[in-house]
Amino acid sequence: MRDIKNKLTSSKNTKNIQTRKGKSFGYQVLGFGAGGGGGSPFIEATGGTVTESGDYKIHTFTGSASFVVSNAGTASGSNSVDWLIIAGGAGGGSTQGSWGGGGGGAGGYRESPGSVSGCYTASPVAGGSAVEVSATSYPIVIGAGQAGGAPNGSGTPGQGVNGQNSTALGLTSTGGGGGGKGWPATRNAAQGAGSPGGSGGGGSAPYSGGGPTPDAPGGTGNTPPVSPSQGENGGVASGHGNPSTSPVQHDRQSGGGGAIGGVGAHGGPGGAPGGAGVTSSINASPVQRGGGGGGGGVSPSNYGNGGAGGGGRGAYTTTTVASAGSANTGGGGGGGGGAPPASYGGAAGGSGLVIIRYKFQ
16 A cells, blocks of 8 residues: 555656646747747837838938837848938028029938838939848937028128038938138139038139139039949039120029039029939838039029929029028028129028838838
């Protein structure tokens, strides 16, 4: 009887042990299947304004903030993001008493080609590669559009101020180059040059008479250089014409601001238009951004229009002052202008933008 009791006890203990092992094994399998053993294969993140388009999330940043990744995903799901980074646009230049200031250059425009979060059309300038993310916080800096040159009828005209850089995911787009300021026709035309930047500012026409003067150059775009290019050169401004030439040179016309989609136009026969921006559907709908500012003029028929995609129009009177670049497009501001003795300042550039897109399911 003692042996039978011992056997029964032994059998009971064995059963209990096996039962406990079975429950433990079942819990481990359940936990792994729920993601406890490595998390979701897709990125999980917060920051900016978040929208969805099918299986993709889109984070739009119109102001500086952070893109916070809580789960980095995996290569079998999605662990990389596409991006669009636009810097702040530059202000247009002002004149001294007459003629036109150069249009402000658009902020640098950089975009990945949509290789990991497809189903949208990237801009024709997209290039580089998507960025593989980690579970960390990424600071997002949105470059501000900067001021146009202040009007000054008796002193030194003001150069448009370069736009501010935008940064995200370790990448930088450079602010647009300021539009050129009016300069005395008896001096070096380089004084009327547009500034370099993501896209260059347009050159400014001279503000006084005298003999023929050379053209003022536009600012150099894609400065500093990146590949693919983040912008184009500003337009050249016509100097003071020589009436004895045939045909007569265009007289003192400002250049348009450069843009990602094209060089700012050459001044003449009026203030030249800004270069055009480009269109991307990274945020699920086609939007054109990154237009250059138009050059200022002296009459209703010869001011420059802003480039498509947010560029501001150039000025010519107190009732048609220069207009600013559109917010969150990186558009350049319009150049100042006006017939003697009036003087009108350049307008500010538009702020930049960052968009991040990835697959979330």
